[in-house]
Amino acid sequence: MLARAEQTDRASAVTASNPARGSDHRERRGAAPFSPPAGGLREILDRCRKDVGACVHRAVEISGNAVYNAGQAIGNIVKEAREQVSDQQRIVGRIDADAHEGGEGIGASIAAQTREVSVFVGELVGHTSAQERAADFAATLTTDIVKLARDIDRIAFQSRLLSINARIECAHLGTRGNALSVITNEMNTVSEEIANANSNIARIAAELVRVLPEIAKQAGAIHRTSDEFSLHFAERQAETARVFAELLSATRSAMEQAQARVERILEMSQSALSVMQFQDPMAQDLMKLEGMVDRATGDAERLGLSANPTASDSVPMAVEQAPPQMPSIPPDEPAQSAGDVMLF
Amino acid sequence: MGKKILVVDDSATVRQQVGLALSQAGFEIVEAVDGVDGYDTIQRTPGIAMVICDVNMPRLNGIEMLQKVKEDPRFATIPVVMLTTEGQPGLIEKAKQAGAKGWIVKPFKAALLIAAAKKLTA
Numbered sequence: 076m077l078a079r080a081e082q083t084d085r086a087s088a089v090t091a092s093n094p095a096r097g098s099d100h101r102e103r104r105g106a107a108p109f110s111p112p113a114g115g116l117r118e119i120l121d122r123c124r125k126d127v128g129a130c131v132h133r134a135v136e137i138s139g140n141a142v143y144n145a146g147q148a149i150g151n152i153v154k155e156a157r158e159q160v161s162d163q164q165r166i167v168g169r170i171d172a173d174a175h176e177g178g179e180g181i182g183a184s185i186a187a188q189t190r191e192v193s194v195f196v197g198e199l200v201g202h203t204s205a206q207e208r209a210a211d212f213a214a215t216l217t218t219d220i221v222k223l224a225r226d227i228d229r230i231a232f233q234s235r236l237l238s239i240n241a242r243i244e245c246a247h248l249g250t251r252g253n254a255l256s257v258i259t260n261e262m263n264t265v266s267e268e269i270a271n272a273n274s275n276i277a278r279i280a281a282e283l284v285r286v287l288p289e290i291a292k293q294a295g296a297i298h299r300t301s302d303e304f305s306l307h308f309a310e311r312q313a314e315t316a317r318v319f320a321e322l323l324s325a326t327r328s329a330m331e332q333a334q335a336r337v338e339r340i341l342e343m344s345q346s347a348l349s350v351m352q353f354q355d356p357m358a359q360d361l362m363k364l365e366g367m368v369d370r371a372t373g374d375a376e377r378l379g380l381s382a383n384p385t386a387s388d389s390v391p392m393a394v395e396q397a398p399p400q401m402p403s404i405p406p407d408e409p410a411q412s413a414g415d416v417m418l419f
Numbered sequence: 420m421g422k423k424i425l426v427v428d429d430s431a432t433v434r435q436q437v438g439l440a441l442s443q444a445g446f447e448i449v450e451a452v453d454g455v456d457g458y459d460t461i462q463r464t465p466g467i468a469m470v471i472c473d474v475n476m477p478r479l480n481g482i483e484m485l486q487k488v489k490e491d492p493r494f495a496t497i498p499v500v501m502l503t504t505e506g507q508p509g510l511i512e513k514a515k516q517a518g519a520k521g522w523i524v525k526p527f528k529a530a531l532l533i534a535a536a537k538k539l540t541a
Contacts (some may be wrong), residue, residue: 132432176514365430366504373475373505416531417511418500418521418538 120375124368131361139165156337164335167330170393185319189312203297217283224277231273276289421445422468422540427457427484428502429476431526437471437502440529441536448511454479457486461494468540470525471532473505482514489518498539502527 235301245252424446426437438448449464451457461467470488474481481501487500488494500521501514511522520539523532 128430128432132430132435360526362430362436364434366431366525369430369475369506415506415524416521416527416535417523418535419515419518 093397096149120372124365124372127368128365131365134361152363153341156340160334160337163330163333167327185315189308192308193305196301196308200298200301200305203294203301207291207298210287210294214284214287214291217280217287219286220280221277224273224280227273228270228277231266234269235263238263238266246364420447423447423449423464424536424540425451425457425459425460425464425467425470427448427451427454427460427470427476427481428473429453429474433473433502436529437527437532440527440532444533444536446536446540448533453477454484454487457484458482461488461497467494467497469536470497470499471502471536472499474505474514476499482510484519485517485519500535500539502532 238259241262242256245256245259248255421444424441426434426441426448427450428434428437429452434450434452438450442448449460449467451460453459454472455478457470457472458479461470470486472481479487481503485499485501488497488499495518495528498520500523501519502513502523502525503510504525508523514522521535523535
């Protein structure tokens with residue numbers, strides 16, 4: 076359009092600068108009718124048709140290749156994105172199942188271990204408590220033993236004292252007291268043996284009294300350690316549960332973000348694909364153009380514009396003369412429009 | 420492979436577009452550039468299920484090629500559909516009398532072309 080306007084402007088300028096020349100030109104055209112080129116209008120239209128066809132083919136081919144390549148690339152992106160979504164959904168599903176459905180999941184495993192440790196610590200605390208009670212009881216018994224040992228020691232002392240008194244009385248009796256003297260000696264020996272045995276019992280009891288508090292102290296330490304372990308383990312368990320919940324939450328969040336990103340990619344890909352669908356209407360328009368040229372060629376044939384022009388093909392172009400009337404095409408009036416499909 | 424459809428048109432663009440549309444629908448496409456080439460292709464390519472043919476072509480136009488195909492008893496049963504920019508009733512009637520099974524005016528709509536091809540090759 077612009078080129079044609081420039082040409083018209085240029086022609087106007089030439090005529091304006093030299094009016095006489097323009098007048099001569101009109102006279103010359105009026106005197107001699109314009110004839111088509113040697114090849115005839117049909118040949119021009121054929122050439123035009125071929126040129127347009129080649130351009131259209133090239134344009135459609137380039138467009139088609141570009142769209143095909145872009146479509147392939149987007150298709151690959153979409154396929155990969157869908158696979159990612161599928162993988163992420165699978166991972167999230169597995170995490171959910173592990174966390175909430177129990178059994179083989181991480182959460183269930185932690186809970187099971189926690190229960191086992193709690194049972195173990197509870198049993199340990201029970202044992203240490205029993206041990207503490209036993210130690211206290213043993214300490215009480217030992218105290219009783221010590222008391223008994225004192226009583227026995229006192230009795231042994233009195234027995235020895237009695238045997239001494241008896242020996243003295245035997246000595247006063249003289250020979251008559253010899254038999255009794257033997258008994259009193261034996262009583263003195265038994266008293267000394269009882270005193271020695273009692274001394275051993277007292278020593279052992281004293282040792283027990285010294286050791287038993289240490290045993291009770293150790294049992295108490297075990298008890299306290301177990302309590303501390305239980306408390307610490309409970310805190311660790313809560314910490315583990317919290318970290319696991321945070322991990323689960325972070326994983327879900329990451330998965331949701333990734334899924335959102337993938338969905339965004341899918342939307343963009345779909346948008347790109349829909350934008351690229353211009354290719355089909357464009358190709359249709361180009362084919363319509365080619366069809367117009369094709370139809371013009373057919374019309375030229377029906378008008379009788381042969382490849383070898385004769386005088387009858389000459390088209391008078393004088394301005395003064397009436398423009399040539401294009402013969403109408405009847406009786407073949409177009410009855411079908413573009414895109415129509417008619418099956419017989 | 421799908422059913423074979425011969426596309427006869429001197430426009431490479433039209434052949435490309437028809438081929439693209441029909442191949443996406445599962446058809447196998449064979450191409451010819453004019454009526455002479457189209458008739459030769461029918462003779463040397465077994466199993467052609469349908470012919471889609473332009474009308475205005477050099478050497479041998481579509482109507483003439485249609486007449487030759489229908490006169491040959493080996494190929495008379497192959498459905499032929501004309502695909503052209505022409506829409507004159509006279510030409511359509513002429514094609515119908517020559518044995519054409521359909522008439523499609525360019526530029527065609529891919530969905531309608533596919534539907535016609537599926538119907539005529541069923």
